[in-house]
Amino acid sequence: MGKIISVVNQKGGVGKTTSAVNLAAGLGLLGKKVLLLDIDPQGNTTSGYGIDRRNVKASSYDLLVGDKTIKDTAVVTKFKNVTVVPSSMDLAGAEIELIDLDNRNEKLKQKLLPVRNDYDFILIDCPPSLGLITINALTVSDSVMVPIQCEYYALEGLSQLISSIRQVKRIYNPNLEVEGILLTMYDGRLNLTQQVVGEIKKYFKDKLYSTVIPRAVRLSEAPSYGEPIQYYDKHSKGADAYNNLAKEFLKKNKGWK
DSSP: OOEEEEEOOSSSSSSHHHHHHHHHHHHHHTTOOEEEEEOOTTOHHHHHTTOOGGGOSSOHHHHHTSSOOHHHHOEEOSSTTEEEEOOOGGGGGHHHHHHTSTTTTSHHHHHHGGGGGGOSEEEEEOOSSOSHHHHHHHHHOSEEEEEEESSHHHHHHHHHHHHHHHHHHHHTOTTOEEEEEEEEEEOTTOHHHHHHHHHHHHHHGGGEEEEEEEOOHHHHHGGGGTOOHHHHOTTSHHHHHHHHHHHHHHHHTTTOO
């Protein structure tokens, strides 16, 4: 049974999409079959895999609000073992449209559960907010991965996010767990970085990945070429980091059935 993981942070610019894109690629290279859903209206995961969303016939919007299935929307990419459900401009209005629908928190669940056995892992790149679209993702997910930037405000945002995850767990999804907390834009030379890491370890030590994602120019460049970092520059620090994350992720999920 494929594991469903939402990649979430209500704060933008923390490496959320970068992590979803490159973890999926890393898992694919390790032989795992991955479905990557882009439910962020910005569509950066979609473009990060070289998909032009202006030419997409059906998208994650049609999963949430329409009657399309995963089969209707999935795009098999040229990157090993990774299939993407792209985003579209229409997603920007999906929050409002979902309000009037029955079972509005379970629209994604209805579409994903029938195909979860077709994949080893299903990653969902969520919007930088905790609205109905993200709640749809959390309702169907087994766990949540939280990428956070190594800065002071990240700590404040993390405590708010963990509180929201607990609330969703209580109301909609009793099986929801925190998969792990991933440090991004890491610079070990900075005192602030060490302070942030120290605080996170104090409260979430068992959930913190030992792999950290460094600040790296090549990681920033890769999306403009429509490629995950492992394909854009496989010898870069960023590629090494996400490959290591994929290995650590698999090790933690060794017993997953």
